[in-house]
Amino acid sequence: MKEKRQPVGVEIFNRIADKYDSISGFLSLGIIRRWQRELVKGLEEPGLVLDLACGTGDVGALVQEKAKEVVGLDYSLPMLKVAKRKYPQLFFVRGDALSTPFPDKTFDTVLISLGLRHFEKPKESLEEIRRILKDGGQVRILEVSIPRNPVLKKAFLTFLKRVMLPLGKLRSKADVTRHLYETIVNFPHYEKLIELAREVGFKGGSFRPLMGGMATIYSLNG
Numbered sequence: 001m002k003e004k005r006q007p008v009g010v011e012i013f014n015r016i017a018d019k020y021d022s023i024s025g026f027l028s029l030g031i032i033r034r035w036q037r038e039l040v041k042g043l044e045e046p047g048l049v050l051d052l053a054c055g056t057g058d059v060g061a062l063v064q065e066k067a068k069e070v071v072g073l074d075y076s077l078p079m080l081k082v083a084k085r086k087y088p089q090l091f092f093v094r095g096d097a098l099s100t101p102f103p104d105k106t107f108d109t110v111l112i113s114l115g116l117r118h119f120e121k122p123k124e125s126l127e128e129i130r131r132i133l134k135d136g137g138q139v140r141i142l143e144v145s146i147p148r149n150p151v152l153k154k155a156f157l158t159f160l161k162r163v164m165l166p167l168g169k170l171r172s173k174a175d176v177t178r179h180l181y182e183t184i185v186n187f188p189h190y191e192k193l194i195e196l197a198r199e200v201g202f203k204g205g206s207f208r209p210l211m212g213g214m215a216t217i218y219s220l221n222g
């Protein structure tokens, strides 16, 4: 793969790849694992599956028994190395979500768990996903979201601003926490994401907030 400027949302994961599973399990008290199971719930015949921004490979592994084949793609080599160690039976490819190496209409199902908000251009990445998805295929996206309930929203944003950002500064991880904060507040949440998907050629979609809107699962129809 031709080397280009490392996206910010990748550099962070290169640094923490070996600790990613324990950090995310510990910080989320295991909730992320539950969200990932929700993401794949009800997928009966997913066919050829792409786990986009697969990280350490857990989401692809959750569907491997039902799928024809699972391919995981990520830009971060250190994350992919962990994934391959954990799941030697799955295929992993290094690539950029904005220009994947796959031909048009390759996949029946594309899953993205906590990856889309790290891609620098969400609309362009949706366009790329639409290109490699078969007509009639499905996309499921799990992403952190901002609760709509005004009380929960205020509490969540206050937590991000008053706890997460200062903690990052204190532990010399200001760039990491700033990136996490900005990707959450700037993400096209809820209807905006469905609208973007329609603009790039998806037939439509729906979304289901989890835990009062701390996270959301989007389903898009190709």
Ligand SMILES: C[S@@+](CC[C@H](N)C(=O)[O-])C[C@H]1O[C@@H](n2cnc3c(N)ncnc32)[C@H](O)[C@@H]1O
Residues within 6 Å of the ligand: 007, 009, 010, 013, 014, 036, 052, 053, 054, 055, 056, 057, 058, 059, 073, 074, 075, 076, 079, 095, 096, 097, 098, 112, 113, 114, 115, 118, 119, 120
């Ligand atoms: C929060 S991790 C999620 C990993 C995994 N899907 C999970 O649920 O645990 C985000 C992943 O997105 C990847 N990523 C960020 N930007 C990317 C891009 N442009 N192309 C491919 N992968 C990217 C990072 O390397 C990282 O592994």
